[in-house]
Amino acid sequence: MKTLKSIFRFYIHGSIHVALASVSLVQITLMKYGISSAYMFLFFSFFGSVTAYNFVKYSNASKLYHKRLTKSMKGIRVLTILSSLLFTYLAFKFSIEILLYMIPLIALTVLYIVPVFPNKKNLRNVAGVKIFIIGLIWAGTTVMIPVVFAKGSFNLDFWIEMVQRFLFIIVMMLPFEIRDLQYDEATLETVPQKIGITRTKVFGSILLVVFLLLTATKGGLLPSVEILSTILVTTISLLFLWGTEKKQSEYYCSFWVESVPIMWLGIVILLQNLFG
Template sequence: METLKSIFRFYINGSIHVALAMCALVQVTFIKFGISGQHYFLLFSFLGAITAYNFVKYSKVSKLYHRRLTKSMKGIRVLTILSCILFIYFAKEISVEALIYMIPFNVLTILYVIPVFPNKKNLRSLTGIKIFIIGVVWVGITVLVPLVHAKGNLNFDFLIEMIQRFLFIVVMMLPFEVRDLQYDDATLETIPQKIGVTRTKVFGSILLVVFLLLTALKNDMLSSIEILSTILITTISLFFLWGTEKKQSEYYCSFWVESIPIMWLIIVVVLQELFN
């Protein structure tokens, strides 16, 4: 049992789970836009996510360093180094245009932890913008870059999908903001710090309603599968948002909330099988 717990902790703390969540959103994008056969890009995204997230979480300049992880840090370092090497190797399979489009999001990730602003601040420590920086990066990596690589149609539906994905990611970050209330510096002025936990849930609910209603604006992508999958993932997201508390189980956010993108992919795949 202890061995299984150790493996699970490594799976979570090594950012494998969040990397799978990111890949799930990339695949949701590919399915929505009728693109198939992008296995190399998915692997590339997976390896990049592990590298980036472990860099953010365990960088010496990051305030998110957890002392309780010191025993497993060696394994996480090895995982991160191997992921980084393979990420660079598989970059040869990715279109040059897509790699160029990735640059701004890579820069944002680096600036998120490295203090290059006045008073030795990084993007994470700038007042009130942390959650939106994460939203922009995830939108770029899970919608824009995959479609550029696959030469997808960057039309009006693409624009709506970008807005929806941004709203979705911001809402997914709110449970983490609530969880970190007891750790975050007051100067960060996170949403729960500014408006409280209950109003944060109301704010997230409003964003999810907008996320859902935007589906009606789509043209070519509008279908029974698109409508049903969006309704279902909105409902699931609302459930986890309102289940968020200041004191929560250890893996409520890091496993269950981060599983929501994976649930979204499963919903889309299952509905495709049922309707097709």
């Protein structure tokens, strides 16, 4: 049992789980463009996510994730180094266009933790922008980059998808903001710090309603799979958002909330099999 717990903790704290969540969103985007098996690109996205998240979490700029992790830090470092090497290797397998579109996203990730702004601030410590930067990075990596890979066009449906993914990620971040109330400095001006926990949940609910309604603005006759999966993931997200408390179990956010994108992919696959 102790070994299983250690493996699970490594799975969570090594960012393997959140990387799978990211890859799930990438796969959902690819499936909307008719690409069902792009394993090399999914591995590329996975290793990039592990590298980026561990870079952010375990840099000197972050103070929240070092507690109780000293024994596993060596393994996490090895995982991060291997992931970064594999990510770099796979990057050369794709077109220069994909890499060019990734440059701004990588730059945002670096600026998120590297103090280059006045008063030695990074983007994470700029008041009120943290979750919006994360939302922008995730929308870019899970919608824009896959669309470039699929050789899709940046039409109206693409921009609607970008906005939807941005809103979805913002809502997924709110439980983390509520959890981190006890850690975050007041100068961060996070959403719960500014408006309180209950209003944060109301704010997230409004964003989810907009996320859902935007589906109806897409052109053409939408597949029933997309409509039903969007309704279901909106419902699941609402339940997790309203189930969030300031004091919560250790893995409520880092496992269950981060599982929502994986659930979303599972729902899409299940519905596709049901509706052919």
